[in-house]
Amino acid sequence: MKLMRYHAAAIAVVAALNVQASDSYEALGTFNINPSGNAPLTALIKKSGQPDINKVTVTVAGKGKNGLPISYDVTKESLRHYNGVPVFGLYPDHNNTVTVDYMSQGKQNQQTFNMFTQPINGVSVDGSYAPYESVNPVKVKEGFEDRLYWVNNIIKDSGDQHGLVRNKGGAFEWTYAPVNFITDTQGDIRWYLKHDNIFDTSNPDKVGVLQGVKQTASGDIIFAQGQRYYRMDMLGNMIYERRLPEGYTDFSHEIRELDNGNILIRVAKKDYVRPDGDVVSTVRDHIIEVDQHGKVIDVWDLNTILDPLRDDLLKALDRGAVCLNVDLDSAGQTMEIEPDAPYGDSPGIGTGRNWAHVNSVDYDPTDDSIVLSVRHQGSVKIGRDKEVKWILSPRAGWKNGLEEKVLTPINANGTPIHCTESGLCDGDEFEFSYMQHTAWLAKEKGTLLVFDNGDARHLEQPPFQSMKYSRAVEYKIDMENMTVQQLWQYGKERGYEWYSPITSSVNYEADKDTYLIYAASAGLFEPEKKWPYYVMEVGYGTDDVKVELEIHPSAARNIGYQAININVDVMF
Numbered sequence: 001m002k003l004m005r006y007h008a009a010a011i012a013v014v015a016a017l018n019v020q021a022s023d024s025y026e027a028l029g030t031f032n033i034n035p036s037g038n039a040p041l042t043a044l045i046k047k048s049g050q051p052d053i054n055k056v057t058v059t060v061a062g063k064g065k066n067g068l069p070i071s072y073d074v075t076k077e078s079l080r081h082y083n084g085v086p087v088f089g090l091y092p093d094h095n096n097t098v099t100v101d102y103m104s105q106g107k108q109n110q111q112t113f114n115m116f117t118q119p120i121n122g123v124s125v126d127g128s129y130a131p132y133e134s135v136n137p138v139k140v141k142e143g144f145e146d147r148l149y150w151v152n153n154i155i156k157d158s159g160d161q162h163g164l165v166r167n168k169g170g171a172f173e174w175t176y177a178p179v180n181f182i183t184d185t186q187g188d189i190r191w192y193l194k195h196d197n198i199f200d201t202s203n204p205d206k207v208g209v210l211q212g213v214k215q216t217a218s219g220d221i222i223f224a225q226g227q228r229y230y231r232m233d234m235l236g237n238m239i240y241e242r243r244l245p246e247g248y249t250d251f252s253h254e255i256r257e258l259d260n261g262n263i264l265i266r267v268a269k270k271d272y273v274r275p276d277g278d279v280v281s282t283v284r285d286h287i288i289e290v291d292q293h294g295k296v297i298d299v300w301d302l303n304t305i306l307d308p309l310r311d312d313l314l315k316a317l318d319r320g321a322v323c324l325n326v327d328l329d330s331a332g333q334t335m336e337i338e339p340d341a342p343y344g345d346s347p348g349i350g351t352g353r354n355w356a357h358v359n360s361v362d363y364d365p366t367d368d369s370i371v372l373s374v375r376h377q378g379s380v381k382i383g384r385d386k387e388v389k390w391i392l393s394p395r396a397g398w399k400n401g402l403e404e405k406v407l408t409p410i411n412a413n414g415t416p417i418h419c420t421e422s423g424l425c426d427g428d429e430f431e432f433s434y435m436q437h438t439a440w441l442a443k444e445k446g447t448l449l450v451f452d453n454g455d456a457r458h459l460e461q462p463p464f465q466s467m468k469y470s471r472a473v474e475y476k477i478d479m480e481n482m483t484v485q486q487l488w489q490y491g492k493e494r495g496y497e498w499y500s501p502i503t504s505s506v507n508y509e510a511d512k513d514t515y516l517i518y519a520a521s522a523g524l525f526e527p528e529k530k531w532p533y534y535v536m537e538v539g540y541g542t543d544d545v546k547v548e549l550e551i552h553p554s555a556a557r558n559i560g561y562q563a564i565n566i567n568v569d570v571m572f
Contacts, residue, residue: 027053027104028085028111034194038236041191043087043115045100053079053102053109060089060190061097068145068184070568078572086235086572089190093119121194122179135187136532138548144512145185147547148566149535151518152213152223153179155558169343169352170268170281171250175201178210178225179558182566183535185547193236198225205243211561212255212266219570222263224251229265234571245296247271248288249281253359261292264361264370269301272351280343280352287361287370298384300370305386306377308355311337312397312422313434314347314376316456318501347376360438371448373439379450380405381479390477392439392448392484394423394432396459407477407484416483422459430486433473434458435501438562442508445540447487448475449515451504465525466496472506472517472538488541491519497531498522505562513540520560533560 029048034040047053056074061067070089078086090096096115103109154176166172178199182191200206208226215221220239221232229251231239244251250268257263268282282303289298302308314337343352357375364371368384378393391398391405398406409417409430419425423432433452440449452471462468471491477484491498500521507516514537523531532550539546551560 026111027051027102027109028100031084031087031113031115033090033115033117034236036236036238038194038197038232038238039191039234040121040194041088041090041092041117041189042235043090043098044082044235045085045087045098045113047079047084051105053104055101055103056085057101058085058087059099059101060087061099063091063094063096063188066186067091067188068186070146070148070184070190072568072571074572082235082572087115088234088568088571090115090117092117092189092192120189120192121196122192133530133552133554135183136550136552137185137187138550139545140185141546144537144546147185147537148182148190148568149516149549150180150182150191150213150215150221150564150566151535151551152211152561152563153520153551153553153558154209154211154561155179155555166281166344168278168280169272169283170270171252171283171345171354172226172281174209174250174252174345175207175226176209176559180210180213183549183551185549187549191234198230208250209252211253212251213562213564214256215564215566215570216257217570219567219572222255222257224255224265226251229255229263242294245288245290245294248286248296250283252284254361256361256363258289258363259365262297263290264288264363265290266358266361272303274351278352282351283345283354283356284358285351285356287358287372300382300386302356302358302372302374303351305382305388306356306374306380307398307400307402308351309339309349310355310377310397310399311349312394312459313378313456314349314355316459316461317347317376317435318455318461360440362440364441364443371439371441373436373450375435375437379433379436379439379448381477390479390482390484392433392450392475392477394419394421394459396421396423405482407482410483410485412485414483420458424458430484431471431473431489433471437503438505438507440505440507442474444510445474445508446476448477449473449506449508450475451500451506451517452489452491453501453504454499455501468499468501469495470498470500470504470519470522472515474515474541490515490517490538490543493543498534500533501525503559503561505564507564508540509537509565512537512546514538514546515540516563516565518560518563520562524559535563 031045033043035044059071062069098113101110178195180193210225213223248267249270254266272282285302287300341348360373362371381389388405411429433450434457435453435455437451454470469492471489474488500519502521504520505518517536519534532552535549537547
């Protein structure tokens with residue numbers, strides 16, 4: 001893996017100050033670019049001393065004619081914490097103009113700083129050093145210009161493999177270099193993570209796939225990678241960096257903070273004793289809850305809750321896009337599921353193989369339950385008592401009492417819709433999700449949002465790849481009557497060019513009453529065309545596209561994962 005390093009960006013620079021103030025005292029002095037070493041497009045302006053300042057507003061000027069300024073307030077608590085003024089939203093390779101307005105000694109002051117940043121330090125794939133080739137704004141409607149999107153992508157490179165393999169099971173070898181950046185609606189990078197401080201193929205504790213990025217209510221960022229999980233502020237300072245609890249291993253896909261500060265983490269189990277007595281490392285089938293001190297307070301073991309031998313969907317998978325082990329030469333071919341296949345990170349039945357592939361976790365506080373996207377089985381809700389409350393999936397293969405938990409589709413009038421065992425339903429009012437991602441709750445609406453990737457739709461492969469499509473879809477679930485109604489969908493009408501066989505996300509944004517969608521692997525089967533991935537906001541319950549950004553990958557191996565909206569107002 002080739003890396004370009006620019007050390008000058010982290011060196012303290014004495015600012016040229018253009019003071020526009022009624023008070024000659026300059027409360028702010030020098031600044032450091034990238035003070036944490038992890039976020040090259042941030043800075044910290046140091047206080048010159050006394051007196052204290054308050055009512056601070058920071059503005060990073062937009063670049064050029066159409067550049068978008070970023071402005072935010074800084075709380076007294078943050079001023080004390082940083083002993084200065086945090087700066088977020090600089091442009092790379094640019095002489096940024098940063099203005100700080102503040103009160104000092106009862107008078108209004110303003111200081112302006114010129115902050116030059118270095119070019120982007122990215123991952124080299126096929127000669128490209130940027131996290132993407134370009135971001136093209138297709139549409140940005142009035143009122144959405146100030147949106148900022150964190151894009152979590154991953155790159156497969158020949159230097160990523162660390163060569164460490166377990167004897168039995170696990171997903172330890174699953175390793176991609178992380179590419180994380182924040183783009184504005186003009187397609188300009190305003191923040192990125194210096195990945196090589198976190199990702200290191202020579203260190204077994206720092207390999208894996210960085211995923212699950214979330215902004216917490218406090219403005220911090222949480223994520224995890226391989227054997228560790230992290231909490232970081234937006235200057236890139238690590239608030240904590242913790243190993244997974246003893247006995248658990250191989251994080252991927254999802255980490256989520258609860259209102260009480262506890263954390264849900266999707267992990268696997270080391271040294272798991274199967275019913276036949278064999279001892280394995282499991283694959284993507286455990287969820288743990290840890291408290292704020294990192295202690296495990298609850299565990300959901302899906303091997304004992306669901307059916308690890310159900311293979312109805314697994315048998316229909318496209319071998320060209322299983323997990324992220326993409327094999328384009330096998331596109332369109334289905335899997336061969338053998339009950340005695342080797343243990344490890346490959347689709348198969350039974351504990352120690354990738355029978356579940358949990359790729360999202362959410363929490364429903366109304367009944368103290370978790371909601372999971374179990375990619376190789378369906379979406380499910382499970383209570384604190386480890387009992388399944390519902391299953392959103394075609395009925396094929398569910399047994400041993402789980403068949404009673406499968407939801408019945410209904411139309412808008414509440415009439416049941418006839419569907420085959422494989423999920424082909426009459427009419428056009430309902431479709432199941434297949435190989436889905438992000439079964440996340442829209443808590444404000446009382447609904448479930450799913451990115452329906454669409455592989456193995458109706459438990460089969462279509463005659464032609466070009467017949468495949470993906471959707472973002474909203475369901476309303478009635479647990480009392482065990483029914484599910486489809487309320488909304490988007491993406492099917494965009495056809496094969498929008499088809500994203502792996503990864504991707506959809507989330508509800510309450511502040512704008514929109515869905516935020518990332519079709520993150522569009523064009524995966526067409527690498528020579530290098531089709532873009534799509535970050536979009538769509539009006540709630542409509543097909544009204546408010547924002548559409550095309551993210552053009554730097555290489556076919558640059559795979560999108562998820563995108564989230566970033567709230568500047570809670571950062572500092």
